[in-house]
Amino acid sequence: MAAKDEDLLKCGFCHASVGKEAVVAMNRPWHSEHFLCSECNQPIRQTYQIANNNPFCINCFAMKHNSRCAGCNEVLPEKCLKAMDKHWHPHCFVCSLCRRPLPNGEYYLIDNQPYDLDCHWAKRLEKRNHMQQEMHVRYHEDL
DSSP: OHHHHHHHTBOTTTOSBOTTOOEEETTEEEOTTTOBOTTTOOBOOSOEEEETTEEEEHHHHHHHHSOBOTTTOOBOOSSOEEETTEEEOTTTOBOTTTOOBOGGGOOEEETTEEEOHHHHHHHHHHHHHHHHHHHHHHHHHHO
């Protein structure tokens, strides 16, 4: 029984005894310098994520696995805005006309472009006027 207990105190990396101080992660003890991020190979000192049974520091996990913002292409934190089947920083999801961020991610689509409420009405009026001008030109061409 003592041999089995001794196996439980071996480092998950080097398989040597961890002694009295160890990092316990992924159901195994590790020497603190041996619990490494699978991407940057730096010791993981705090919170970590697991992907494909490999540990990652938070930054490397985000760079490798998090979505990127459709506006600025930066890696997104865990919380982001999802609109138009894309992920966004709230400050990057903006009205197509005035370029201001869309409050609470609320938007109105015209020609597959997002608009805030005021710009939505302005754009609709612009489109309506354009259609009336086209109809007027066609009408006079047919005369």
